[in-house]
Every structure is written in C-alpha cells, then in structure tokens.
Amino acid sequence: MSERVVGRPHPIIDAAEKVSGATIFIDDLELPGALTGVALRSPHPHARVLNVDTSAAERLPGVAVVLSKNNTPDAPFGINHKDEAAFCREKVRYVGDEVAAVAAADEATAREALSLIRVEYEVLPTVADPFAALEPGAPLVHDSVAGNIANEFHIKRGAIDEAFEKADATFADEFHTHLAHQAYIEPTGCAAQWHPDGKISVWGCLQSVFLIRTFMLAPVMGMSADDFRVTQTKPGGAFGGKLDVKAALMAAMLSRAAEKPVKFMMSLEEDLIAMRPRMPVHISLESAWKNDGALAGKRVRIVAENGAYSSLSPAIMSSIALRTDNLYKTPAAEIQGRLVYTNIIPSGQMRGFGNVQATYAWESHLDNVADGLGLDPADLRLKNYTEKGDVSLHGWKIASCAVADATRYVVREMDWKAKRARGGKGRGIGLASCIHVSGNKGFSVELGPDDTDPSSGVVRVDEEGGVEIWSGESDLGQGATSVMAYIASEVMGIPVDRFKVPPTDTGYMPFGMGAFASRITLIGGNAVKLAAEDARRNLLDAAAEAMEIPADELEIVEGEVRAKALPERKMAVGEVVRRVGSVVEGEGKWLAGGDVLDKEKYGNPSTTYSFSTHGAEVEVDMETGVVTVLGVCCGHDPGRVINRLGAEGQVEGGVVQGMSYAMMEGLAPLEGHLRGKNFHDYLIATSMDAPPIEHDFFESMDPYGPYGAKGLAEVAINPITAAICNAVYHATGGARIRTLPVTPERVLEAIEEARI
Amino acid sequence: MSTYEIKFSVNGNDEILAVRGEETLLRALRRVGYVEVKLSCEGGDCGACAVLLDGVAVNACLVFVAQADGCEITTVRGVGTEDDLHPVQEQLIEKGGVQCGFCTPGIVVSAKALLDENPEPTREDIQRGLAGNLCRCTGYKKIFEAVSAAARQMKEGGDS
Amino acid sequence: MEFLRAASVDEALAAAGDGAAFVAGGTNLVPDVLFGRKKIARAVDISRLDELRFIEEADGKIRIGALATVTDLLDSRLIRDAAPPLYESALEFAGPLVRNRASVAGNLMDASPAADLAPPLLSQDAVVELASGEGERVLPLSEFFLDYRKTAARPEELMTAVVIDPLGTADRCAYYKLQLRRAMAIAVVGVAVVLRMEESVCEQAAIGMGAVAAVPYRASAAEAHLRGKEIGEAEIEAAAAAAADGARPIDDVRASGAYRRKMCGVLVRRLLKKALGMPHAAAV
Incomplete structure (x- = not known):
C-alpha cells in the first residue's frame, strides 16, 4: 500500500471552522x-x-x-x-x-x-404496551388496522425442525430493549x-x-x-x-x-418527545447446537414496538430479525416478526438500524450457550463465524471478512484467557461481534428512485487550483465529506488542503441518497473516486495540449502537472484550468451491488459487509449493582481505513454512544408519557463516564470498496451493549441482563435472580 | 414588560442592549449575533452554551442577562479564531477531537478555563474539567488527548 | 419579570416579598423561570453581594457565606480538611460549569429532595442564618426542610450563611452519592455519615440522607443505634436496618422506591464501616 493520502491520519477538512465556532448550524441561519x-x-x-x-x-x-x-x-x-x-x-x-x-x-x-x-x-384508552396491543379487543391505534399489527412475517429457511430434533443441546432466552433517543446535542x-x-x-x-x-x-x-x-x-x-x-x-x-x-x-424537549427514537423490541431466541459448538439452527420471535406511525420501522424489524444469522454459519432458521402499533412516540432508525438491539440479544444469548456447552465464548464464536466467500443462509455474499482477526486481537489484548479464568467476584470481561451492511438495496426502493442505490459525484477544479467536490451524500459530522476529499486527493495528486466539499444541496448537486446504512464511504466514495479519475484525465488532456506533451507522459504531483521524464517541465493545475478557459470537471456515478430482497427476505442486500468485535472489562458493585466499565478493547474490519483519525473517531464515538445506550439512556415511557424530556432525565455519557478504549483495524481490502474500504459507522456501535452485558454476567457469576438499560437496580435484580 | 439597558463586553467588543428581566445571557448573546454560543438544553445540562463570565466558565443559559451587566464575556471566538487559534483549538483539530462541531465551542471554553487554572492536568483532571460538556460524537478520547497536547504545547510555547 | 440588582443585603431585603425571588447563581431559578415552572414577579439579583461570599472559621465553627459557590467549597482547604463529606459532595455536584455558579444557599433554598449538599451539611449539624427586614434568626438545617420543595424560610427571608461544626481528629466520616452516571447526575441516594468517637465509644452519630424522602433529613432512628455505643457489627446492622426503615422513597425515572430503600441500608452499613476503618465486602 503506497498511497500518499489514504490510510493516514488527517483532521476533518472543516475542523478549523468548527473549533472556532464559525460553523453555521440551522439555528444560526439568518x-x-x-x-x-x-x-x-x-x-x-x-x-x-x-x-x-x-x-x-x-x-x-x-x-x-x-x-x-x-x-x-x-x-x-x-x-x-x-x-x-x-x-x-x-x-x-x-x-x-x-x-x-x-x-x-x-x-x-x-x-x-x-x-x-x-x-x-x-x-x-391508551394502548402503550405492545403485548397489550396484541390482545384481542385492545384499543386500536389506527381504526383501520386490525390487531394493531403494522407488519408481520414468518420465514422458515433450511431444515429448521430437524436441526432442533437432532441437536445435542438447545437454549432459549428472552431479551427486551428500551426506547432510546439519538440525543444529538443540536435540537x-x-x-x-x-x-x-x-x-x-x-x-x-x-x-x-x-x-x-x-x-x-x-x-x-x-x-x-x-x-x-x-x-x-x-x-x-x-x-x-x-x-x-x-x-x-x-x-x-x-x-x-x-x-x-x-x-x-424544535426545543430539546420537543425533540426528545417527538422525533423518531431507536425502536424498542422484545426478542425470544431459541438455538440448537452440536456438542462441539457448531450452530445447527435458531428460532427467533420478535415483537417490535412501532409506536404511533410506521416510518422505516418495518425495515428496522426485518434488520433485527435477520441480521445476526449472517454473522455465523447458520444452517437453518425460523423467524417471526410482528410490528405493533402503540400510543407511544413512533420509533425509528438510529445508528445500527436495529442491529444494536439484535446484536445485544443474540450475542448475550451466545454467552449463555457457551456457558451451557462448557465452551469459551470467544472460541464458540471463532468456530462459527462466516468467512470470505460464504453465501449466508439468507443469501448474503461475504466479499471480505476479518471478524476472526478482530476477535483474536481482542482476546490477545485483553488477556482474555487469564481474566476469564477469574470472574464471579465483581470483576469480569466479555465480548461480542457484529456484521453490518454498507448500504442497503431495500432503502433504494423504499426511499430512493428505484433499485439501483446510486451515488454520483462531480469534481470541479478551478482556475486557482482549488477543487470542489459535489456529492449528494451528506456529512453528519462523522467526516464523510473528508473521506471524499482524501480519496479525490489521492487520485488527483492535489493536496488535501485545496479541497472543499460543501453541504448537500439539491439545487445544483448530483443525486445521492444520503447518509444512512453506512453507505457513504463505499457508495459515495466510489462515485467520487470515479469523478476524480475523470477530472484527472481531463486535466491531463488539457495539460497535454498546453504543454505539448502526450497525456500519458504526464502526472500530477503536489498540485502540479509534470512530465514524468522531465520533472522540470511542469504547470500548476490552476494554470492548466486557466488555459482551458473554464472549470475542469470530472463526473462519476456508482451503483451499489447486491439485490432487493424477495418476498421471503432472501437475497444479498448490500455490496459488501463490515464486521467488528468489542470487548469490555467491568467492575460490578455486588451490593448496589453499580457497573463501572474499566476498559474497552475492540477490533474493526472497515475493509480499508481511508482517514485513520476519522476512523478512530468513529470507533471511539460509537463505543461510548453504545455504552451510554446500554447503561443509562431511556425515554422511559410511563402510561404513554415519556419521562426523559431533558438532558438530566435523559442521560447520556459524560466525559467522566468515558472508559479507556484500545482498538485496531483489520483491513480485509474489500474488492468493491474504494481502495478496499467499506462502512464503519455502525459496526462501531453494535456489539458494545452485549460485550458489557457479557462482562457483567462473567463478573457476577451469572447475572444476565435481559432488559435494557443496565441500571444499578436492574443489575442488582439480576444478581439476586442468579443466586436463586 | 420591563426592559433594561445593560452594557457588557463580548470578546472585547462593547455591547449595549435592551433586555427583558427574564432573558437569559444565552438568548441575548445569540440575539445580537454571537451565535457561536450554542443553544440546546437551556437547563445547564449540556454545556454547549459555555462562555467565560469575568473569566469564569459558566453556562450562559443559567444566567439572566441582566446579571451580566458590566461583565466581560468571552465566547469561543474570543478564545481564538481560524487565523489565530488557541492551542486547545489547534490540538482539537490535530488530534481529531471535533466531529459535528456543535459541542465544540463549549468544549473549547471549558478546556481553556481548565488550562488557565491547571496548566498540567492529568487525564482525570481533564475528565472532571469537561464533565459539564456533553459530546455525542467523539467518545471524548480524542478531546482528552487534545487538551493534554494543548497543555504541553502551551508549556513549551510559553506564550499562550 | 422585573429585575433588580441589590447593592447590599439591606437593599436585597427591602426588595423582597410580593412575588420576588432572590437569584444568585441562577442554576435552578433561571431555567425554572424559562420553562414556566416558577412565576416570579421580580428577580432580586444578589450575585454581586461579595460580603455573602466567604468560607471562614470563627468561634470553633465553619461559616459558609450564602453565596459561596460549590467551586469555592472545592477550593477551600478548610472544607477539605474539616468537612470531608461536604467536600466530596461538592466533587460529585453536577459539573464545573454549574459548580462555578451554584451557591451553597441556592442548593438548600431550592429544597430538592436530592440536593447534593444537604446530606453532608445535615451530618455536620448545619445551622442556617436567615435575614429579613424584621431581623435575623438561625435555624438548624434539620428543621429547615418542611416538605417537598418547601422550606421554613419565609418569602421575604434571605439565607445569609450556613454554619457547621468542623470535624476533628476524633471524628470519623464518609460520603457516597449513588448516581446513574459519573457526573451531572441527580442523586438516586445520597448519604453522609459522621461519628464522633470517644475512645471506642461513639459519642455522637449523624447520618444525613438525600433523595429518599420528600426532603433531605437526619436518620435519627439509625443514629440512636450508634450513639453511646461501642460500634460493632450488630450496631451497624441495626443502624442500617433503621435507615432503610426510616426512608420514604418514591418511584421515579431514576429508580424504584424499593431499590432506594434497600440502598439506604446498604450504604449506611458500608459508610459506617468505611468511616470506622472496618473491612467490608465491596469497596465504595
């Protein structure tokens, strides 16, 4: 890997305006x-x-x-x-x-x-509880929707009944997640x-x-x-x-x-009570196993809380239902989902898109299984992980995968074997893994123009040698547009500080679906890479004419077009543009791979998939139930790191946000009224709560990604909840957190339950 | 409705404004154009509106603007601007301690106040010093690194 | 809302009454007004009354001026040495931005059941000084809180100081705030314990409790199991049980009443042992 820009640590390109308070947010717009x-x-x-x-x-x-x-x-x-x-x-x-x-x-x-x-x-009459909403005769949230069921499905895939009949062991668990808000600081x-x-x-x-x-x-x-x-x-x-x-x-x-x-x-209170927070879900799991730890099959039943209106909830439920089956070689599965209307704030999408909830449940269950089979939880996972080249039970094609490397890293760095041998005395460790899409074809149909999941970009070089990138994909602060600038800089040989990426604007920018489903680096990044290559060609063609040297004998280095053989023959990029007499542009578009799922939810929804493993070490106060996360160690497979500083920021931010969700957040509905209506009742992690985080990247060099990159935003948050719960289980000698969040009170209840 | 004429300086600029008794410092600062002071919780829970009031870091949402009559106020832009960044700001850029940037003005103000008081903070000092400023993007780690590096830079530079 | 800055205590007292409220740090009052939780006709700004901002030792007591901020408590060697539970509670109080403004008197006048400074102040036999146009009076803090958000201060009265007994070498103390995150959190339970020992006998016991009833209070029944006794496991268990029994906690968004009650016992037991240097199962 000899890239000049890609893979190195860079500040985000708009950092200076942000640290000096110059950024105009919506409330600042005059x-x-x-x-x-x-x-x-x-x-x-x-x-x-x-x-x-x-x-x-x-x-x-x-x-x-x-x-x-x-x-x-x-x-x-x-x-x-x-x-x-x-x-x-x-x-x-x-x-x-x-x-x-x-x-x-x-x-x-x-x-x-x-x-x-x-x-x-x-x-x-209020119907706030989803199980009450499913009772015959329950009040109807929408008079025309019988039974309050917004959506349901039942899928059987593989020889599921046989898997359970012939299993050496079966396990069952139930998990419940809470209503949690994105809690961005800007209302x-x-x-x-x-x-x-x-x-x-x-x-x-x-x-x-x-x-x-x-x-x-x-x-x-x-x-x-x-x-x-x-x-x-x-x-x-x-x-x-x-x-x-x-x-x-x-x-x-x-x-x-x-x-x-x-x-x-909106005021903060309005935002907390009337946006679209993370969906609460009730997950029943059964799994069938061979004695050697091979997964034989699983059954999942889900009751998902839709709230008053549907928004993207059917897709979120589908994600919760199927996602984790693709992380492990799963021979058979039976999945039932019911999405239920209630008189609560409509639930919606938050970083992870259901996968945080699904991963919490399944990865908690896996540690119970490991306990039951007498196997180490890390070994159990390593035995069953999917691998590059696999086609999963549901049709997902795994184009690149380094989840096992990530897990081995966590095991090594956390001194796993030694620490697992202890435990049960108020201190413990746990880990969990996840798989996530990089874009999702389903959204392209539900939200977008058709089934293409497209992105497009325009790269414009001006007469001063500055470059502006127009992409329909948006930066949410995570540094997405910086990734585009770094990719284009790499391609074009123009220094990063010459790049600008304005916020998205339908008035002049090419179409893009936007920032969700960890799609921007892969899909938007590919489109911008193609646009940058096009712009580079156009620059070289123009320079060839001006310099009277064939284009294939020219290169661009540090913002100058140079003759490869005669580096002293050179022309600044801005001058090339001036000679052309207009802006030099490049265009690119990229259509995501994968399929729209069929009616049975079979198919390959994304071009490729990302992975991660998170490990957590905790201390549990056995008398109060207070949990302290002593440290987190994690490994991520984002295909390839484009901007190391940004990638690290995604991981650290995802981990703390996930820990916060796991341990303290909650809109806390009570008879239809939310109680977390401000930032002292809706708690998010403060600087005092942030644990030390060690992490590394395991680059699987994805064949479809720009420079091998795929999405990172959501694999950074998905597994931490289960990792913490598994660590609590280990620390307490068996207190299993089945309902989130992991409050002291709930931990104490679980400790007492484990003693019985 | 009672209004009062008050005077204060913001980042060295004298401001004279007519205020209502119940108006907060945050609302008043934003009203006259200091929109770098961010409005979020308005309850002292998030720190996005942190400013220095006569050198002391406070939540502007928790002060009646009339209480600030005659005071010197410093916002993030008084700490440093793009072409004259404070070491805390430089290091937030370098270490990646900024993502969406909404909490950042408050973080800069709190970090400056911390370093003014304690030029060699430990990680725990920094954690405590920023405990009133919520950040939802970064997980705080790179912010701690930035403040620590700024402290080193200020010690070596000796001029900030 | 009318706004009036008082240039002196007398001016403040003259402006009191008739729907007026004193505002110092404003950390409670300002958002209460903004969100309409409190309607006040006049805010009397006392934040510049520097004569009320002090922490001093006088006549064997510690006098804390009403306008001493929580940050001032943390910066005070006297508080650190002679009022360790108060110092620790200040450390756990909100975050620095709030601590820089919030005053000691404001925390008490707000009369939240979860007021962080109340349990340690109660455990050090705090007395509050109240002034009005009629004159001055003093009141033990244990008699100051009447009911949920209701105090013995009359609307026209201004709290001017809080006086506590300094702790000396014969005193043993401990403090803990059970909270759902490590900063900027409203207490689930707050407990401060002070024991005055005469050799191995407990001469005086004071246990301040917060967030487990409509008001912060002294756990007198628990104290009675300790006072005049040689404290062993049995006395500690009796005190812990009495503390749990005496609590009147509610269910809220942070925890259930049942959990809080249980924690009263756990924390009183633990803090007594910690104060006395006795081994205990799990460290605070």
Whole structure:
C-alpha cells in the first residue's frame, strides 16, 4: 500500500471552522424577515380530535398563519405505510403528535398563539404496551388496522425442525430493549422560504436532502420534488435521527401558507418527545447446537414496538430479525416478526438500524450457550463465524471478512484467557461481534428512485487550483465529506488542503441518497473516486495540449502537472484550468451491488459487509449493582481505513454512544408519557463516564470498496451493549441482563435472580 | 414588560442592549449575533452554551442577562479564531477531537478555563474539567488527548 | 419579570416579598423561570453581594457565606480538611460549569429532595442564618426542610450563611452519592455519615440522607443505634436496618422506591464501616 493520502491520519477538512465556532448550524441561519414556526402537540397519548378552534390564535396580532386539519389537505404519508398526516385528523396517537402549527413574528407571539388554540379531545384508552396491543379487543391505534399489527412475517429457511430434533443441546432466552433517543446535542430544526413562482427553498440539519423531498415534502404538499430546493446545514449530530424530519414539512407548509420565510426550531424537549427514537423490541431466541459448538439452527420471535406511525420501522424489524444469522454459519432458521402499533412516540432508525438491539440479544444469548456447552465464548464464536466467500443462509455474499482477526486481537489484548479464568467476584470481561451492511438495496426502493442505490459525484477544479467536490451524500459530522476529499486527493495528486466539499444541496448537486446504512464511504466514495479519475484525465488532456506533451507522459504531483521524464517541465493545475478557459470537471456515478430482497427476505442486500468485535472489562458493585466499565478493547474490519483519525473517531464515538445506550439512556415511557424530556432525565455519557478504549483495524481490502474500504459507522456501535452485558454476567457469576438499560437496580435484580 | 439597558463586553467588543428581566445571557448573546454560543438544553445540562463570565466558565443559559451587566464575556471566538487559534483549538483539530462541531465551542471554553487554572492536568483532571460538556460524537478520547497536547504545547510555547 | 440588582443585603431585603425571588447563581431559578415552572414577579439579583461570599472559621465553627459557590467549597482547604463529606459532595455536584455558579444557599433554598449538599451539611449539624427586614434568626438545617420543595424560610427571608461544626481528629466520616452516571447526575441516594468517637465509644452519630424522602433529613432512628455505643457489627446492622426503615422513597425515572430503600441500608452499613476503618465486602 503506497498511497500518499489514504490510510493516514488527517483532521476533518472543516475542523478549523468548527473549533472556532464559525460553523453555521440551522439555528444560526439568518433568513431576513423570517417568521417563527412552532407546533401545538398532543398532550394525550390517545384521543379523538373533536374540534380544533384556531380563531383566537389567528386574531392575535403578529400571527401570520395557523395550520391544522381545518385548512390542510388530507394527504397521508409514510415510507412503508401511509399512516401519518401533517396534522392529526380524526385522532392524536401519541404525546407530541402535531395538532396545529403557528407562524408568527417572534417566538413569544407564536407560543402565545399556541395557548389560544382550543382543541376539544375525547380521551381514548391508551394502548402503550405492545403485548397489550396484541390482545384481542385492545384499543386500536389506527381504526383501520386490525390487531394493531403494522407488519408481520414468518420465514422458515433450511431444515429448521430437524436441526432442533437432532441437536445435542438447545437454549432459549428472552431479551427486551428500551426506547432510546439519538440525543444529538443540536435540537432539530428547518427553515423554508416560499417563492412567488410557487417553489420552496428548505434548509435544515438533514441526513438526506434528496429523499426528504420525495418521501415527505412533495407528496404531502401536492408538489413535485423538483419544486423544492433543499440545502443541508451541517447537522450538530444526527445518528439516524435526522433522516425523517417532520420539521422540514412544518417549515415548508407554514412558509407556503404565510408566503414568507419561516424558521421552525424544535426545543430539546420537543425533540426528545417527538422525533423518531431507536425502536424498542422484545426478542425470544431459541438455538440448537452440536456438542462441539457448531450452530445447527435458531428460532427467533420478535415483537417490535412501532409506536404511533410506521416510518422505516418495518425495515428496522426485518434488520433485527435477520441480521445476526449472517454473522455465523447458520444452517437453518425460523423467524417471526410482528410490528405493533402503540400510543407511544413512533420509533425509528438510529445508528445500527436495529442491529444494536439484535446484536445485544443474540450475542448475550451466545454467552449463555457457551456457558451451557462448557465452551469459551470467544472460541464458540471463532468456530462459527462466516468467512470470505460464504453465501449466508439468507443469501448474503461475504466479499471480505476479518471478524476472526478482530476477535483474536481482542482476546490477545485483553488477556482474555487469564481474566476469564477469574470472574464471579465483581470483576469480569466479555465480548461480542457484529456484521453490518454498507448500504442497503431495500432503502433504494423504499426511499430512493428505484433499485439501483446510486451515488454520483462531480469534481470541479478551478482556475486557482482549488477543487470542489459535489456529492449528494451528506456529512453528519462523522467526516464523510473528508473521506471524499482524501480519496479525490489521492487520485488527483492535489493536496488535501485545496479541497472543499460543501453541504448537500439539491439545487445544483448530483443525486445521492444520503447518509444512512453506512453507505457513504463505499457508495459515495466510489462515485467520487470515479469523478476524480475523470477530472484527472481531463486535466491531463488539457495539460497535454498546453504543454505539448502526450497525456500519458504526464502526472500530477503536489498540485502540479509534470512530465514524468522531465520533472522540470511542469504547470500548476490552476494554470492548466486557466488555459482551458473554464472549470475542469470530472463526473462519476456508482451503483451499489447486491439485490432487493424477495418476498421471503432472501437475497444479498448490500455490496459488501463490515464486521467488528468489542470487548469490555467491568467492575460490578455486588451490593448496589453499580457497573463501572474499566476498559474497552475492540477490533474493526472497515475493509480499508481511508482517514485513520476519522476512523478512530468513529470507533471511539460509537463505543461510548453504545455504552451510554446500554447503561443509562431511556425515554422511559410511563402510561404513554415519556419521562426523559431533558438532558438530566435523559442521560447520556459524560466525559467522566468515558472508559479507556484500545482498538485496531483489520483491513480485509474489500474488492468493491474504494481502495478496499467499506462502512464503519455502525459496526462501531453494535456489539458494545452485549460485550458489557457479557462482562457483567462473567463478573457476577451469572447475572444476565435481559432488559435494557443496565441500571444499578436492574443489575442488582439480576444478581439476586442468579443466586436463586 | 420591563426592559433594561445593560452594557457588557463580548470578546472585547462593547455591547449595549435592551433586555427583558427574564432573558437569559444565552438568548441575548445569540440575539445580537454571537451565535457561536450554542443553544440546546437551556437547563445547564449540556454545556454547549459555555462562555467565560469575568473569566469564569459558566453556562450562559443559567444566567439572566441582566446579571451580566458590566461583565466581560468571552465566547469561543474570543478564545481564538481560524487565523489565530488557541492551542486547545489547534490540538482539537490535530488530534481529531471535533466531529459535528456543535459541542465544540463549549468544549473549547471549558478546556481553556481548565488550562488557565491547571496548566498540567492529568487525564482525570481533564475528565472532571469537561464533565459539564456533553459530546455525542467523539467518545471524548480524542478531546482528552487534545487538551493534554494543548497543555504541553502551551508549556513549551510559553506564550499562550 | 422585573429585575433588580441589590447593592447590599439591606437593599436585597427591602426588595423582597410580593412575588420576588432572590437569584444568585441562577442554576435552578433561571431555567425554572424559562420553562414556566416558577412565576416570579421580580428577580432580586444578589450575585454581586461579595460580603455573602466567604468560607471562614470563627468561634470553633465553619461559616459558609450564602453565596459561596460549590467551586469555592472545592477550593477551600478548610472544607477539605474539616468537612470531608461536604467536600466530596461538592466533587460529585453536577459539573464545573454549574459548580462555578451554584451557591451553597441556592442548593438548600431550592429544597430538592436530592440536593447534593444537604446530606453532608445535615451530618455536620448545619445551622442556617436567615435575614429579613424584621431581623435575623438561625435555624438548624434539620428543621429547615418542611416538605417537598418547601422550606421554613419565609418569602421575604434571605439565607445569609450556613454554619457547621468542623470535624476533628476524633471524628470519623464518609460520603457516597449513588448516581446513574459519573457526573451531572441527580442523586438516586445520597448519604453522609459522621461519628464522633470517644475512645471506642461513639459519642455522637449523624447520618444525613438525600433523595429518599420528600426532603433531605437526619436518620435519627439509625443514629440512636450508634450513639453511646461501642460500634460493632450488630450496631451497624441495626443502624442500617433503621435507615432503610426510616426512608420514604418514591418511584421515579431514576429508580424504584424499593431499590432506594434497600440502598439506604446498604450504604449506611458500608459508610459506617468505611468511616470506622472496618473491612467490608465491596469497596465504595
């Protein structure tokens, strides 16, 4: 590997503006004359909306417009089910549901107007628990959806019954995960400006500027996607939560109605109670084994909490149901999933897209199995891991895989054998692994244009030798656009500090699906790499003419075109562009590999897959249940590291975010009302909680990835929860955490349960 | 509605503004253009709005702006700008201690205050010093490394 | 809301009453006003009253000015040496940005059941000094908290100082805050223990409890099992059981009442042993 740029540690390209506070986030955006938009949200988990009287609010001086079901069309939207409206119509279905919205001259007036809106509710029985929702006769969240079932499936693959009949041993477990928020520090917001030609500009902290037009703005507002120009402001964290942003719709609708620019900023409380947090799920597992530790088959039953509306939840449930089967050689499986409507905040996608939950359950179960079979948990995994060249039970094609290397690293670095021999005295270690997609074809159909999962890029070299990259894929702060700059710099021989990658903008940038499913490095990176190669060719062709040297005898080094044989014959890239008399451009597009899954969820959803193994060492206070994570050690297979500093940041951030999810987070619904409504009741890890982290990369050099790279964002978070739970199990001599989060109280209960 | 005219300096600029009694320092600073002071929790839980108030690091959301009458306020841009970065800022860049950048202005302010008080902090000192600033992206490790490196840089440079 | 900065204690007292509230660090009051949890007609800013910001030793007592911040507690050699539980509670108090503003009096006046400084102050027999236009009075902290978020201070009264007994060489003490993360956390349970020993006999015992009832309080029943006794396992067990019995904890987002009650016993047992240097199963 002789790359000049790729693989080395680099700061992210916009670090200087960020550390000096110069970055303009959505709340910092100045729109002259902008009105303030706010929403009236349901105080009830479930109620019939008998009447909405906005007349007093409309009369308040300074109020430009009040929107509600009274003056907006009945245009339901939703990615999987069209079950959500801009404003509640016949019913409110969760606390936080949008009933009305106001645009006014300032925030105080807007909030006063909200207090003047009279809503007559007939409060209905709340169905907050998914199992209660499945009971016959349970109140219906959507009157037209019998049994409250938003989605269900039942798949049998391989000789599953036989696997269990002939097994040497079988094991069963149940696990429950909680409702947890992305908890980015920047509350969500959007701004919109209606133009007299009927078109609307939208700005916001969005993960996908293109898709928000097609799945939300255009269908609800009865306009074409092209009528919206959507521009990203750099998100202050997103983690999946800023993909499905209703604030964009609120701002756009208010702006159109008021014919003025509108800024719609959510407070932190609104964000916590009315965005789309990580899905809670209840997982029953049974597995069948041979005495030597070979997995023979598994049965999984899932009840997933959809909340009030569906969003991407069916796909998340599917991910929870199938994902872990592809990490191990699984000969047979039976999978049942039911997605259940409840009167709780709609659940959605967060970093891991269900895989955090699935990996927690399965990898916790595996340690119980190892215990039962008398095998070391690391050895059990090493025996069953998938390998390069495998086609999994569900049809996943493993193009590259270094999970075993990652696990061996963790075992070595943590002094695993010696520490496993101890344990049970309040100190223990555990590990867990995961597999994750790098892009997912399913989204391309559900959210995107068709089944291509495309990305495209434009690389423009200007007359000063600067380079701008236009990509439809967005940076969420994770450094995605820096990865693009480093790839293009490598290809073009132009120093990194000459590159700019502006935030995504549908107004002039080529199409991209956006940042989710760990797709950007692989799919966006390939598109930009091709664009950079094209731009390099075009530069060399232009230079060949200007320098009267054949293009194949030229190279670009440090921003200069040089004759390979005569390095003193050279011309700065900017000069080449000036000679051409215009900007020199390159274009590239890349379509993801893999398939859209068939009706039985069979197929290869991603071009390739990434892997990781996390190990944790914990101390458990056996009397209080307080768990201290003493250290984390992990190995990741991202195919190839593009930017080492950024990759390390993904790992460290993912681990702490995962630890935080595992140990302290929770929106804590109680009878339909969330209790984690601020950052002192919704806890996330502080600097004091961050454990020491040691880690390394195991580069499998993926055949499809740019320079061999594949996704890293989500493998960085998936396994840590199970690793911590397995360490607690080891430390306590058998306290198994079956319900998240791992609070002291729950640990103490599990310790007492293990003693019985 | 009662309003009051107050005066303070922000990063050396004198500001005169009319404020309401209940207005917070955070809201007022943002209103007059110091948007580098970030608004998130407004309850003192996240530290994104940290500023130096007469040299002491505080959450701007927990101060009535009228209480700051006559004070000197320093925001992240008073600590350093792109062309004149403070060692803490330089090292946050170099060590990768910044991702989305939303918490960063507050982190810079807290780290500067920490180093002003304690020029040779241990890892634990740094952890404690930043305990009021939530970061959701980095896992904190590279921030600790950056503050530690900034301390070394300041000691060697001797001029900051 | 009217805003008035007091230039002196007298000016502050003159502006009190009629829906006024004193604001010092503002770490509780400012967001309470912003989010509409408290409606106040007038904020009387006392944050510049430097005469109320001190920590001093006088007449064998430690006097802590009302406006001493939590950071001031951490910076005080006197507190560190002569009030270790208070020092430790300050270390666990929120984070530095809040500690730099939050005042000792504010933490008590806010009257949260989980007020971090209350258990250690209670364990050191704190007395609060209250001033009003009518004059001054003193009140033991144990009589100050009346009910959930309700104190014995009248609306027009300003807390001016908190006075505690310094701990000496004959005193044994320990503190623990059970919390769901390592900083910026509201206590699940807070316990401070102080034992005054005369040879092997416990002359005085003081146990301050936080977050396990509507108010912070002294676990008097538990103390009674220790006072005047040679403390052994039996006395410790009796005190721990009494502490658990005496708690009136609620279920909330942080923990159940049952868990809190159990932890009262566990922590009192553990802190007594720690204070006395006795071996115990799991270290705090």
